[in-house]
Amino acid sequence: MFKWIGWLLLPTTLLAQNNLPDLLIVNGRILDGTGNPWYQADVAIHNGKIVTIGKNLPRNAYRIIDAGNRIVAPGFIDVHTHIEEDEKREPLAMSFIYDGVTTCITGNCGMSNVNIGQYLNWIDSLKPSVNVASLLGQSDVRKAVLGRANRNATAEELKQMLQIVEKAMQDGAMGLSTGLIYIPGTFTPTDELIALARIAGKYNGVYATHMRDEGDSITQAIEEALRIGREGNLPVQISHFKLSGQQNWGRSKKTLAQVDQARASGLDVTIDQYPYTASSTSISTLLPDHILADGQDSIQARLQRPAIREEVIKYILARLKKRGLRHLNYAVVAYFKPDTSYNGKSIEEINLMKGRKHNARAEAETVMDIQIAGGASAVFHGMGEVDVQQIMKYPYNMIASDASIRVFNEGVPHPRGYGTNARVLGLFVREKNILTLEEAIRRMTSLPAQKFNLKDRGLLKEGMAADIVVFDEKTVSDRATFEKPHAYSIGFEYVLVNGVLTIDQGKHTKARAGKALRNNSFGLVVQ
Ligand SMILES: [Zn+2]
Structure with missing residues (x-):
C-alpha cells in the first residue's frame, strides 16, 4: 500500500528502476560493528536486508532517512x-x-x-x-x-x-x-x-x-x-x-x-x-540450597520448623558477617506479589515496617516469611x-x-x-x-x-539483515535508576528490525518485525 503510494509520487524516469530500495539512510557515520572507526556512507535497505553501502547513493527510495551525521550501527x-x-x-x-x-x-x-x-x-x-x-x-x-x-x-x-x-x-x-x-x-x-x-x-x-x-x-x-x-x-x-x-x-x-x-x-x-x-534475582538465593528442594510446599513445611529456622538464621548471619555488614540493607525487594508496599524497600526497611527488632536475626526471619509467602524478586547491591x-x-x-x-x-x-x-x-x-x-x-x-x-547479523555489510540503530553519541543516555527504574533510554533516533522502522524519530512505531532466529549452523553433524 505504502509502496504503491510511493510509486505514484516518483518521477516517471525512476519507474524503470524496479529495484528501488525500501529505505535509504543518508548522512550517517557508519560504525560497522567490527571495532573499526566510523566512515561516511549511505545505506540502502530492501526486503529486510542491507543491499548497498556506499558514498553518495542516488537519493531514490520509498523512504529516505537523514541520519544528520549521527552514528549508524548494527x-x-x-x-x-x-x-x-x-x-x-x-x-x-x-x-x-x-x-x-x-x-x-x-x-x-x-x-x-x-x-x-x-x-x-x-x-x-x-x-x-x-x-x-x-x-x-x-x-x-x-x-x-x-x-x-x-x-x-x-x-x-x-x-x-x-x-x-x-x-x-x-x-x-x-x-x-x-x-x-x-x-x-x-x-x-x-x-x-x-x-x-x-x-x-x-x-x-x-x-x-x-x-x-x-x-x-x-x-x-x-x-x-x-x-x-x-x-x-x-x-x-x-x-x-x-x-x-x-x-x-x-x-x-x-x-x-x-x-x-x-x-x-x-x-x-x-x-x-x-x-x-x-545484581538482581530471586530472594530465595539468600537461603541454603537444600531448603529449596522439592517445590513450594516442601519449602513452606521446612521453613516452619524451628530447628530449620535457626539454621537459616545462622546461615544468613554468617554470610552477612563475611560481607562486613550488620543489616540486610543490600537486598531490596523488586516485586513481591502479596504486598506491593514492599517493592523498592530493603529487607532492613521491611523488617522495621513489620514492627520487628532492628537486628539481622529478625531480618532473617523476614526473609523466611517472604519465602513462605511465595518469594520475591530482589535487587542486591x-x-x-x-x-x-x-x-x-x-x-x-x-x-x-x-x-x-x-x-x-x-x-x-x-x-x-x-x-x-x-x-x-x-x-x-x-x-x-x-x-x-x-x-x-x-x-x-x-x-x-x-x-x-x-x-x-551484528555487522553493517551488504547482504546482512537490516537490524540497524541510528543514535547520537553525544546525547545517548540511560534514564532508569534504582529508585525510578521505569524510564526509557534516550538518544536512539531510528531503530530498524529486519528492515522495518521500529523507532522513527525517537518514537516506537508499534511495528513488530522480529522473528525467531534458529541455530542452523550444524550442516555437518559429526557423530
Ligand atoms: Zn543469571
Whole structure:
C-alpha cells in the first residue's frame, strides 16, 4: 500500500528502476560493528536486508532517512535475557527497543521452554518487535525428568535428558544454559552437565552459564565452567561476569586472568556483563540450597520448623558477617506479589515496617516469611565499581542486560532492563572513557553474533539483515535508576528490525518485525 503510494509520487524516469530500495539512510557515520572507526556512507535497505553501502547513493527510495551525521550501527544483540512469558504481555518490547536492542537471546540461567521448537514457532506467530533466539535451560530439562529432587540422575533419567537436549538443538536452540545457584541446577553434578553439554556442542551450540558461585568460591566455579567447555567440547559463555560480596571486591583481575589462560590454552571462552554494581534475582538465593528442594510446599513445611529456622538464621548471619555488614540493607525487594508496599524497600526497611527488632536475626526471619509467602524478586547491591570497570575493559566481554521485557511501572525492578546499552555508551564511553565508542559497539554487535552463530547479523555489510540503530553519541543516555527504574533510554533516533522502522524519530512505531532466529549452523553433524 505504502509502496504503491510511493510509486505514484516518483518521477516517471525512476519507474524503470524496479529495484528501488525500501529505505535509504543518508548522512550517517557508519560504525560497522567490527571495532573499526566510523566512515561516511549511505545505506540502502530492501526486503529486510542491507543491499548497498556506499558514498553518495542516488537519493531514490520509498523512504529516505537523514541520519544528520549521527552514528549508524548494527542493532544490538543482547545475549543474556529472560523474556519468556513477557513477549505475550509486551510484544512491543519497549524496554529493549528504546535501548537499541534488536535481538534478544533468552533461555539463560538454566531457565527456558523445554520444547524449543514449539517456542520458536510461537515467537514467529506472535511477531514481537525484537528478534528472539533461545538457549535450552538445563534446570528446566532436569525438572522435566527428575522434578526438583536433590539427587543424582539414574542412567535412564540421564538418557531422557540427553534426548531433550538433542531435540532442542535440532529444533534451533543456540546451546545449553545453566543456573547453578538455582534449583535444581544446584543439585546437578558436573559430570551430568558435561554429558548434556556434549550434545549441545555436537550441534555447534554454546555452553552459557550462571556459575555455581560468583563470590567466595568463584575461582572453583570458573574452573568448573572451563572444564565443561573442554570435556563437553564446546565454546563457553560466562554470564553476567562479576564479583559478589564486599569481601571479594578487587578479585576481577585474577578471575579475568583465569579466562585469559583458558583462551591461551585454546578454549573459546567469552563473558558478558551488565554495567551496574547491583545484581538482581530471586530472594530465595539468600537461603541454603537444600531448603529449596522439592517445590513450594516442601519449602513452606521446612521453613516452619524451628530447628530449620535457626539454621537459616545462622546461615544468613554468617554470610552477612563475611560481607562486613550488620543489616540486610543490600537486598531490596523488586516485586513481591502479596504486598506491593514492599517493592523498592530493603529487607532492613521491611523488617522495621513489620514492627520487628532492628537486628539481622529478625531480618532473617523476614526473609523466611517472604519465602513462605511465595518469594520475591530482589535487587542486591553487592559489587564494586572497580570490578565493574575492570571487567568492562576486558575485550572478550559482551554487553548484556540479564533482563526481562519490563512492564512499564510494575514493581521496582533493576534498571538494567531499560538502560544497559545506553548506560555503557553514555556513562562508560562518553563520560568515563573506559572504552571507545567503536569498541563498545563491537561488544554489542559482532562479538555476540560471532559467539552465538548469528551469521547474518551484528555487522553493517551488504547482504546482512537490516537490524540497524541510528543514535547520537553525544546525547545517548540511560534514564532508569534504582529508585525510578521505569524510564526509557534516550538518544536512539531510528531503530530498524529486519528492515522495518521500529523507532522513527525517537518514537516506537508499534511495528513488530522480529522473528525467531534458529541455530542452523550444524550442516555437518559429526557423530
Ligand atoms: Zn543469571
